[in-house]
Amino acid sequence: MCGIVGLFLKDKSLEPKLGAMLTEMLITMTDRGPDSAGIAIYGKDSGGSSKLTVQSDQADEDFDALADDLGAAIGEYVSLKRNDTHAILEIPQGKLEEARTALEELRPGMRVMSAGDAIEIYKEVGLPNDVANRFNLSNMGGTHGIGHTRMATESAVTTEGAHPFSTGDDQCLVHNGSLSNHNSWRRKLMREGVRIESMNDTEVGAAYLTWKMQKGSTLGEALESSIDDLDGFFTFVVGTKDGFGVVRDPIACKPAVMAETDQYVAFGSEYRALVNLPGIVEARVWEPEPATVYFWNH
Amino acid sequence: MQTYNLEADGLRGLNSTLQAQSSAVTEDNWEVVNPKGSHAIACGLNAPINVTVNGSTGYYCAGMNQLASVHVKGSVGPGVAENMMSGKVIVEGDASQYAGATAHGGLLVIKGNASSRCGISMKGVDIVVHGNIGHMSAFMAQAGNLVVCGDAGDALGDSLYEAQLFVRGSVKSLGADCIEKDVRPEHIEILKDLLARAECDAKPEEFKRYGSARQLYNFDVDNAQAY
Numbered sequence A: 001m002c003g004i005v006g007l008f009l010k011d012k013s014l015e016p017k018l019g020a021m022l023t024e025m026l027i028t029m030t031d032r033g034p035d036s037a038g039i040a041i042y043g044k045d046s047g048g049s050s051k052l053t054v055q056s057d058q059a060d061e062d063f064d065a066l067a068d069d070l071g072a073a074i075g076e077y078v079s080l081k082r083n084d085t086h087a088i089l090e091i092p093q094g095k096l097e098e099a100r101t102a103l104e105e106l107r108p109g110m111r112v113m114s115a116g117d118a119i120e121i122y123k124e125v126g127l128p129n130d131v132a133n134r135f136n137l138s139n140m141g142g143t144h145g146i147g148h149t150r151m152a153t154e155s156a157v158t159t160e161g162a163h164p165f166s167t168g169d170d171q172c173l174v175h176n177g178s179l180s181n182h183n184s185w186r187r188k189l190m191r192e193g194v195r196i197e198s199m200n201d202t203e204v205g206a207a208y209l210t211w212k213m214q215k216g217s218t219l220g221e222a223l224e225s226s227i228d229d230l231d232g233f234f235t236f237v238v239g240t241k242d243g244f245g246v247v248r249d250p251i252a253c254k255p256a257v258m259a260e261t262d263q264y265v266a267f268g269s270e271y272r273a274l275v276n277l278p279g280i281v282e283a284r285v286w287e288p289e290p291a292t293v294y295f296w297n298h
Numbered sequence B: 001m002q003t004y005n006l007e008a009d010g011l012r013g014l015n016s017t018l019q020a021q022s023s024a025v026t027e028d029n030w031e032v033v034n035p036k037g038s039h040a041i042a043c044g045l046n047a048p049i050n051v052t053v054n055g056s057t058g059y060y061c062a063g064m065n066q067l068a069s070v071h072v073k074g075s076v077g078p079g080v081a082e083n084m085m086s087g088k089v090i091v092e093g094d095a096s097q098y099a100g101a102t103a104h105g106g107l108l109v110i111k112g113n114a115s116s117r118c119g120i121s122m123k124g125v126d127i128v129v130h131g132n133i134g135h136m137s138a139f140m141a142q143a144g145n146l147v148v149c150g151d152a153g154d155a156l157g158d159s160l161y162e163a164q165l166f167v168r169g170s171v172k173s174l175g176a177d178c179i180e181k182d183v184r185p186e187h188i189e190i191l192k193d194l195l196a197r198a199e200c201d202a203k204p205e206e207f208k209r210y211g212s213a214r215q216l217y218n219f220d221v222d223n224a225q226a227y
Helices: A012-028 A059-063 A066-074 A096-106 A128-135 A182-191 A201-214 A219-229 B011-022 B185-197 B221-226
Strands: A003-009 A036-042 A049-055 A079-083 A086-092 A111-116 A119-125 A144-150 A172-179 A232-239 A243-248 A257-260 A264-268 A284-286 A294-297 B002-005 B029-033 B050-054 B069-072 B088-091 B107-110 B123-129 B143-148 B164-167 B178-181 B208-212
Touching: A003 A012, A003 A172, A003 A232, A003 A243, A012 A036, A012 A128, A012 A144, A012 A264, A036 A128, A036 A172, A049 A096, A049 A119, A059 A079, A059 A086, A066 A079, A066 A086, A066 A096, A086 A096, A096 A111, A111 A119, A119 A128, A144 A172, A144 A232, A144 A243, A172 A201, A182 A201, A201 A219, A201 A232, A219 A232, A219 A243, A219 A294, A243 A264, B002 B011, B107 B185, B123 B185, B143 B185, B164 B185
Parallel strands: B002 B029, B029 B050, B050 B069, B069 B088, B088 B107, B107 B123, B123 B143, B143 B164
Antiparallel strands: A003 A144, A003 A264, A036 A119, A036 A144, A049 A086, A049 A111, A079 A086, A172 A232, A232 A243, A243 A294, A257 A264, A257 A284, B164 B208, B178 B208
């Protein structure tokens, strides 16, 4: 099964409440995916600096002196803000790749959840309510965000198998469904030099979109071509630095409901996830068409 | 009229209360408030009662209905009126996938659009959709009538048995073994009756009829490419 929620704000006054709204939507989708939960949240562009979200199973050990160690390795000032098993490393723009390479040496057991100017990803194994509380998700603000509750099918219930997946700067993807040709695409994409770190099918979907965009496609074009190249069932919701997109496979058996008002565009695997959004009764509510790309930009 | 607050009093209580009307009807008219997209609202009813749901529902609303009339003042999730036996289900908004799947009887009216697989494997139900229907609708439909006032998506009536399909607008494509057929006077009568009962002002003469070419009833190796 799996549950997806997404919220793209048009009304700036809602931005401080993004985390709270998204968390409530996420928890409503618990019975679609009680194994693990995650959220990608796009905050304000911090102007001049980039962010790495890192996760560690030995956070006390790995995060200790990490900012200083990384700062020394790349010769820049680095700040660290810890949030449970995750931490946000703020580094100067243009230094992301260098920092990632240095991290592999400095803390080999640590995982990079996301990299970019605006994105932060928090995900862990456990019930969505527990995961949300752990990271205090409801206190986070931002411009748009995507959440996922997982009922695992294609790979193990682990932190690295949880969604969202991020395979490119400020990009993320969540998925309801299962891809059947992910092994051959994983091999092909890794040969092409795309970073893939798990055996999960969804990460291959995310990496596919990253690869297409590296080759010059817009996100819209990358989503269009995914309909032909990826085999299996999928409802994808993707996030970029300033945008939010949705695509479903041509069979479209994985559910999806969207709502739009002057204040927001919202996505839910079920209408239940949307019922407490402001103005939902008057919102335009519809089911996205199969094999059709939807996209909103700030 | 008895009102039931689903949010406050829970789904199990609602369905057991409504199902208990099958032994003796104590109240003809029921209203469900705060459905908030919940699943399985008004399922398994077996009494001639009227149930109004004030809002949108999730999966399987009014499933397995017998005798009751269920009116949803909102949209419904997947599988509305699945396996309905008799009675009536009216949806004011849209319906998600497989509306009226496998239903044996009764009338399902969707005043908005229905998405994919509407009437899949229908076995005698009458379905009237005021708007459009999605792809793979009436797949393996066995009996009953599907009336669509708007357009139909891809692969309408694939591997159809003896259900009759009437579409007023365009059909994106027909499924295997589904063909257009003549509209005869008896079909105009069927349409007149169903459109009136579905409160739809479309004219019966505007519809085209589709049915089974009956070429896939028995396996024939020459048809292998059609599967």
